[in-house]
Amino acid sequence: MLLAVAVLWALFVAARALLSGRWWVWNGLGLAPPVLHLLLPLVLLIPAALIRYRRRAAVGVVLVSLLLGSWQTGLHPGALLRGQPAVPPDALKVVNWNTFFWDQDSDTDAFYAYLKSHSADVYLLQEYQNARGDEPAPIDELARIRREFPGFHIATEGEFLTLSRFPITSVRALRPDGLAPPDTSWADYWN
Template sequence: MTAVGDVAAAPPRRRRRWGARVALGAAGAWLVFVAAHRLLSGRAWWWNLPDLLPPLLFVAAPLLLLVLVPLARPARLWCAALLVAALALGWPVAGVNPATLWHRPAPAPPDAVTVFSWNTWYWDQMLAAGPGGEPIHDPDRLYRYLHAQAADVYLLQEFLYFTPEWDPVPVADVDRLRREFPGFHIAVAGELLTVSRFPITLERPLDVRPWLDREWDDLPPADSRMPAYHTVKTLRTDLLVDGRVVTFYNSHLHVPVVGLPARAPDTADDGLARHDLRQASIRALAADVADNPHPVVFAGDLNTSPAMRLLRTLPDRLVDATAALDSPYPVSWARYGLPLWRLDWLFTSADVDVHEYRMVPPDGLSDHSGQFAVVSP
């Protein structure tokens, strides 16, 4: 016969076993996901969608799952160990900047160079429509914002317009750009614009096509009015700064995903093509940096969050300037008025000092913050 006490004890034991399974299963599943992400991000094109997860989730998820540990009795230690392992594996890709607590940049010398990098969001073409559906342009507001940065070097992306069919077209009023920056030197390649107070001694667009793993017949599209938009995602300019040549790379990588990461008939919507283009952009940069004897500043909208491995495939010669930021969790991209995570980056070679580095709010002109830095070679 079954004792009455045994009957009463059976349901609590079953609940404990169920709770332990849930806690261990959740902790184990998250650890497996983080391990898969570290392995597949930037390597498998079909991982593009998980690549878009908020970077902070790699810290927040294991910390939140710790509330399940008491349910894992008698396997609480195992559950806690799985979550600690997931936290340790996810920490490097979470976008947290602990160096802000101790890093103090050196004071800038009098001849330091001020740099402003920014994705302008289709130049002065506001994402609003007039009475007939035509785009609204506000160049006065754009130029006021740019002048307010008072930079020596501007590394600007999306120097272009889009038609209602989302075809890129060049900005027509380049003459106004020259009037607004008298005495400055200008280099343009596709959507990339570099405006410099210092003379430009070399201007080199980095074409991605020689570095692709596959051939894409529509790169660029035959009817494109702006072919370089599709093939050049980094513009190199060598500037003569107080008698010394310094290289500035202005970059805007392809977005990893447009819609779901599925195959499509053209590179604009094909997940594999976008993966290939992003990888080729980094290879083109790495090859150019390897042969470049000058100090280097590399900045732009990389469309790459801290969670994406692509960021860690940049040339070893380039040093991440994040430690100079004053934020423990830097954010440069916003949507629907909400700051989300970081897509814009600044790297330099080791022979360039970063004395100041901060994100500049876009004043409603873009969904990206600007990057302002003070550097000296």
């Protein structure tokens, strides 16, 4: 039984490495939390080392899945061994945030204070919108945004908003071909 679980996990890890981002069906299947690629083999290693029947095979399969999955964890052990590198004073600071329907359900002043607290050079913001029932609704907060972020360049496209201390030289929405239009009265929603 343990060997079967170890083999299934090793096959899953190998399939994730080969298919993730390449086959649309795998998008849902490959959502295992990355740290699971480290924890599950370590948990399986204990009983695999203790069993008598097919111990070598079980330990071998678990170690293979640990090796295959370790680079998929997102963990970087080297970062634990050395301190944080110094950030150059001229480094570009980018904030990427899904605002969850802008300030619809929050204190507007606190919302803008939170954004400004990051002191970013570029803000990439999603859900520059509200909701009316189950449907997304466009908003126009540009006057307030200009007051809160003087000197920033602004670009909006659908539900996306970019604020930049640097000039924005081009704005282009990526529109997928062959998809049905969004089920909303806001035609630019999915742009």
